[in-house]
Amino acid sequence: MTSPNPDNAAIRDLEEAVSDAPTPLRPLDSGAATPAAAPTTGTGHTVTLKGVKSFYGDAMAVKGVDLEYRANEVTAMIGPSGCGKSTLLRSINRMHEEIPGARVEGEILLDGVDINAAGTDVVAIRRMIGMVFQRPNPFPTMSIRENVAAGLRFNKIKDVDHDERVEWALRGAGLWDEVKDRLDAPGVGLSGGQQQRLCIARTIAIKPDVILMDEPCSALDPIATLKVEELIQELKQEFTIVLVTHNMQQAARVGDRTAFMYLGDLVEAGPTDKIFTNPEDPRTEEYVSGKFS
Numbered sequence: 175m176t177s178p179n180p181d182n183a184a185i186r187d188l189e190e191a192v193s194d195a196p197t198p199l200r201p202l203d204s205g206a207a208t209p210a211a212a213p214t215t216g217t218g219h220t221v222t223l224k225g226v227k228s229f230y231g232d233a234m235a236v237k238g239v240d241l242e243y244r245a246n247e248v249t250a251m252i253g254p255s256g257c258g259k260s261t262l263l264r265s266i267n268r269m270h271e272e273i274p275g276a277r278v279e280g281e282i283l284l285d286g287v288d289i290n291a292a293g294t295d296v297v298a299i300r301r302m303i304g305m306v307f308q309r310p311n312p313f314p315t316m317s318i319r320e321n322v323a324a325g326l327r328f329n330k331i332k333d334v335d336h337d338e339r340v341e342w343a344l345r346g347a348g349l350w351d352e353v354k355d356r357l358d359a360p361g362v363g364l365s366g367g368q369q370q371r372l373c374i375a376r377t378i379a380i381k382p383d384v385i386l387m388d389e390p391c392s393a394l395d396p397i398a399t400l401k402v403e404e405l406i407q408e409l410k411q412e413f414t415i416v417l418v419t420h421n422m423q424q425a426a427r428v429g430d431r432t433a434f435m436y437l438g439d440l441v442e443a444g445p446t447d448k449i450f451t452n453p454e455d456p457r458t459e460e461y462v463s464g465k466f467s
């Protein structure tokens with residue numbers, strides 16, 4: 175990936191704007207958190223892409239993608255390096271536009287509402303469409319508890335009990351039992367895999383509709399990877415998940431559906447079994463069988 179530090183942009187968004195959040199698109203979900211249980215019930219949010227093109231200046235990196243990310247499913251995005259996976263992902267929560275000269279054409283609909291419509295509040299979009307990055311990026315000066323609560327503060331979610339929501343999110347991220355006795359210890363003191371689950375807890379704490387994951391396991395060892403994969407499977411009961419991965423085994427293990435991109439085009443998308451065993455396009459067959467990477 176050649177883009178400049180989207181992780182830093184996300185950190186800056188949160189750290190600099192905690193006290194200055196604009197009005198959201200629709201009322202924030204302040205429903206009572208249930209500290210005893212991880213997220214369980216389906217909420218059913220869909221993202222629909224219609225003719226999405228993403229540009230860096232004059233260069234078109236995503237060349238007109240039509241695709242639906244279905245509710246309560248994991249959609250794995252695969253394809254060779256440079257095919258536009260991360261660019262497309264960052265277009266979906268409007269992070270692409272942070273890059274000078276970058277722009278998006280086409281429609282990106284969250285439950286039928288165009289996220290790029292004039293006057294739309296970008297902070298609200300990023301609350302509803304959360305993102306987890308390649309490298310775990312806990313806020314370095316914050317404790318475990320503060321890291322998870324950071325999004326609540328940023329979004330001015332005041333009418334929920336923050337401690338309850340922190341526990342709910344940490345349980346949802348499969349981390350509660352490992353950290354419940356040291357919530358005030360620094361987040362960066364956790365292992366890499368724990369830090370990534372902490373970042374997932376931070377993302378789910380504000381109850382987004384959709385979670386975008388950009389190679390969330392690429393910096394993790396195999397055991398931590400397995401834990402995060404198990405977690406993703408559980409989280410889909412509550413959230414719509416888009417998972418960019420270089421790892422085809424991971425796509426096969428975790429993806430309900432898989433989308434294959436090549437040179438900025440979406441070649442095909444479908445049920446993961448079909449994409450891996452009986453794809454329509456010869457380029458998909460060649461890629462999933464390892465003939466090129």
Ligand SMILES: Nc1ncnc2c1ncn2[C@@H]1O[C@H](COP(=O)(O)OP(=O)(O)OP(=O)(O)O)[C@@H](O)[C@H]1O
Nearest residue numbers: 175176177178230235254255256257258259260261
């Ligand atoms: N900041 C940028 N400025 C200009 N071009 C960029 C920028 N970021 C990415 N690109 C180009 O856009 C295209 C798509 O890149 P992108 O990072 O989205 O691909 P990718 O499939 O996610 O790759 P990888 O798997 O290596 O992360 C590439 O040709 C890349 O060089």
